[in-house]
Amino acid sequence: MDTSNSAGSSGPKTLIEKVWDRHVVHAAEGEPSLLYIDLHLVHEVTSPQAFDGLRLTNRPVRRPELTVATEDHNVPTADIDQPIADPVSKAQVDTLRKNCDEFGVQLYSMGDINQGIVHVIGPELGLTQPGMTVVCGDSHTSTHGAFGALAFGIGTSEVEHVLATQTLQQSAQETMAITVNGELPEGSTAKDVVLAILGAADTGGGIGAIAEFRGPVIEALSMEGRMTVCNMSIEFGAKAGMIAPDETTFEYLKGRPNAPTGAEWDAAVADWKTLRSDEGATYDREIVLDGADIVPFMTWGTNPGQVAPISANVPDPADFDDPGASDAASRALEYMGLTAGTPLKEVPVDTVFIGSCTNSRIEDLRAAAAVAKGRKVKDGMRTLVVPGSGLVKQQAEAEGLHTIFTDAGFNWREPGCSMCLAMNPDKLAPGERSASTSNRNFEGRQGRGGRTHLVSPAVAAATAIAGTFATPADLD
Amino acid sequence: MEPVAIVQGTAVPLDRSDVDTDQIIPSDWLKRVERTGFEKGLFSEWRDGEDFVLNNEDYAGANILLGGPNFGTGSSREHAVWAIQQYGFAAVISPRFGPIFKNNSTKNGLVPVEVDIETAEALMAAVQADPTLEITIDVERATVEAPAIGLSSTFDLSESIRHRLLNGLDDIGLTLQQVDKIDSFEGSRPSYMA
Numbered sequence: 001m002d003t004s005n006s007a008g009s010s011g012p013k014t015l016i017e018k019v020w021d022r023h024v025v026h027a028a029e030g031e032p033s034l035l036y037i038d039l040h041l042v043h044e045v046t047s048p049q050a051f052d053g054l055r056l057t058n059r060p061v062r063r064p065e066l067t068v069a070t071e072d073h074n075v076p077t078a079d080i081d082q083p084i085a086d087p088v089s090k091a092q093v094d095t096l097r098k099n100c101d102e103f104g105v106q107l108y109s110m111g112d113i114n115q116g117i118v119h120v121i122g123p124e125l126g127l128t129q130p131g132m133t134v135v136c137g138d139s140h141t142s143t144h145g146a147f148g149a150l151a152f153g154i155g156t157s158e159v160e161h162v163l164a165t166q167t168l169q170q171s172a173q174e175t176m177a178i179t180v181n182g183e184l185p186e187g188s189t190a191k192d193v194v195l196a197i198l199g200a201a202d203t204g205g206g207i208g209a210i211a212e213f214r215g216p217v218i219e220a221l222s223m224e225g226r227m228t229v230c231n232m233s234i235e236f237g238a239k240a241g242m243i244a245p246d247e248t249t250f251e252y253l254k255g256r257p258n259a260p261t262g263a264e265w266d267a268a269v270a271d272w273k274t275l276r277s278d279e280g281a282t283y284d285r286e287i288v289l290d291g292a293d294i295v296p297f298m299t300w301g302t303n304p305g306q307v308a309p310i311s312a313n314v315p316d317p318a319d320f321d322d323p324g325a326s327d328a329a330s331r332a333l334e335y336m337g338l339t340a341g342t343p344l345k346e347v348p349v350d351t352v353f354i355g356s357c358t359n360s361r362i363e364d365l366r367a368a369a370a371v372a373k374g375r376k377v378k379d380g381m382r383t384l385v386v387p388g389s390g391l392v393k394q395q396a397e398a399e400g401l402h403t404i405f406t407d408a409g410f411n412w413r414e415p416g417c418s419m420c421l422a423m424n425p426d427k428l429a430p431g432e433r434s435a436s437t438s439n440r441n442f443e444g445r446q447g448r449g450g451r452t453h454l455v456s457p458a459v460a461a462a463t464a465i466a467g468t469f470a471t472p473a474d475l476d
Numbered sequence: 477m478e479p480v481a482i483v484q485g486t487a488v489p490l491d492r493s494d495v496d497t498d499q500i501i502p503s504d505w506l507k508r509v510e511r512t513g514f515e516k517g518l519f520s521e522w523r524d525g526e527d528f529v530l531n532n533e534d535y536a537g538a539n540i541l542l543g544g545p546n547f548g549t550g551s552s553r554e555h556a557v558w559a560i561q562q563y564g565f566a567a568v569i570s571p572r573f574g575p576i577f578k579n580n581s582t583k584n585g586l587v588p589v590e591v592d593i594e595t596a597e598a599l600m601a602a603v604q605a606d607p608t609l610e611i612t613i614d615v616e617r618a619t620v621e622a623p624a625i626g627l628s629s630t631f632d633l634s635e636s637i638r639h640r641l642l643n644g645l646d647d648i649g650l651t652l653q654q655v656d657k658i659d660s661f662e663g664s665r666p667s668y669m670a
Binding site for chain 2: 025026030031032034036038045046048049052057059062073074086088089091092095129132137138139153154155156157158160161164165166167169171203204207208234235237239260264265267268271302303324327328331421422423440442443444445448
């Protein structure tokens with residue numbers, strides 16, 4: 001069932017269809033639907049050409065108060081009282097400042113307590129709310145789906161479209177249920193859940209669909225955990241990933257700066273409680289996982305679908321049935337400098353990165369600090385702990401987490417995207433291998449020739465201490 | 477954007493799956509605030525390798541990029557589309573595109589030709605065997621044809637995208653024709669959303 005077809009029908013609806021339908025401004029046969037956008041998040045990388053487009057056509061930003069900008073991709077994570085050293089990065093950040101000033105858009109700049117990674121600040125400022133449509137020129141916008149929002153990444157042409165019209169033309173999508181039953185074993189985290197989903201769905205399994213994550217394992221996750229799961233929806237190709245809002249969601253939002261208050265809060269919660277898939281609603285695709293099977297996972301290859309349990313060996317390309325997958329595995333092992341059959345726990349690591357829009361929230365830092373406490377980072381290991389925002393950093397320091405990290409030999413940094421995509425000075429050198437809590441292990445993603453393995457914060461911290469891939473249990 | 481009706485020419489075979497947008501244009505190139513000049517960044521890490529297909533003289537002058545499954549997955553960077561287009565490609569053929577890349581292509585007049593896997597594999601083999609193989613992509617009919625190997629296939633193209641590609645239409649202009657509906661929708665939003 002296409003989401004566009006559900007408008008006006010009285011049958012049971014999925015969460016996806018409910019949120020989609022309440023944003024349709026205009027729909028016509030054979031045309032994409034025109035959807036209203038409740039929140040438009042902006043950063044310096046994908047917006048300059050969009051603002052240029054507005055200037056060329058003399059168009060204003062239609063709803064600047066529904067638009068919020070931050071500096072995250074290019075910003076250094078050390079010495080932030082100094083000007084940005086890279087002149088090209090500096091020019092891009094300066095361009096955002098100029099554009100936000102000219103078009104009346106709220107901007108959180110480097111050094112501001114509210115500055116941070118765009119997908120960290122939206123939720124923590126209470127900007128992201130259930131039932132909203134949220135877009136940003138950034139594929140990890142799916143993160144905000146953790147609140148039951150329909151949130152997806154867009155290109156720069158669409159950024160300009162939203163700036164000018166506060167709407168987007170969107171084609172109907174299929175619906176996809178991803179159900180995680182049972183409960184997680186001790187030691188498994190939200191990151192392991194989404195890595196397991198990626199292993200099952202592969203990089204293309206969600207293309208053409210919007211996913212809803214559901215089931216007891218998902219419901220038991222905190223908001224931080226749910227954001228980690230939704231964050232990586234795009235890594236299996238889904239347009240967006242959503243989770244029905246519940247008491248956990250409301251509890252997280254209550255009292256946040258932009259959350260409704262008083263009678264408006266009560267009205268909002270009453271409305272948000274209706275944002276659940278109806279009994280009997282059907283999905284076009286479904287994946288079902290058993291939580292009991294979800295052990296700590298990591299990626300071994302060069303796309304996020306190439307995952308294995310940390311306790312496994314490097315896979316043998318010859319064992320893949322599909323010739324395309326086998327070929328991709330061979331190519332990946334060559335790039336990654338790995339030999340089939342090697343235990344993953346014996347692979348030495350050079351750099352540990354704890355951060356990114358996937359895993360830089362307070363709970364992620366607490367999980368990593370719990371492992372680091374009273375231990376020492378392996379000699380020669382480079383580490384970066386990069387909080388997702390100024391507020392996360394402040395909270396972590398109030399809890400003394402920064403001292404735990406620095407006592408253990410971890411490097412404590414300022415907020416930003418950092419080594420997730422290496423647009424700032426935090427990069428891997430050619431051939432260097434990282435254990436990274438980020439979302440993409442693409443070739444060169446963290447620096448030209450760098451080799452990235454995606455892991456959870458707890459595994460990243462344990463790996464920093466062991467020197468090779470390790471779970472916290474391996475340290476005992 | 478410029479209208480596009482027919483893309484006719486030869487193709488470069490990029491025979492690998494999961495070519496993500498970080499490969500198409502590495503993040504260093506994303507620091508630029510301009511909309512042009514991205515052709516040098518196209519596949520810049522792979523282009524340093526002598527045996528990379530874009531460096532093969534046999535394929536010089538090709539205007540169609542022939543990719544494997546899951547082409548353009550990953551980041552939303554529209555710079556990937558700009559780089560491909562500015563290098564000189566007018567269309568990309570793949571059995572499956574990353575969704576944001578595909579959408580971005582249509583906003584710039586780069587034709588995303590999503591064919592079935594058999595057609596993609598037949599074209600890949602044929603272009604690898606004969607770099608001069610002439611391919612014609614017809615946007616009006618949504619067909620891809622290579623007469624020399626007897627190949628004729630259709631591809632998925634919605635009516636609305638076909639119309640926009642053929643006429644080079646500006647989406648924002650089209651949407652602003654509905655501005656009354658946007659105004660009235662805004663009046664009906666819940667008060668807690670402001």
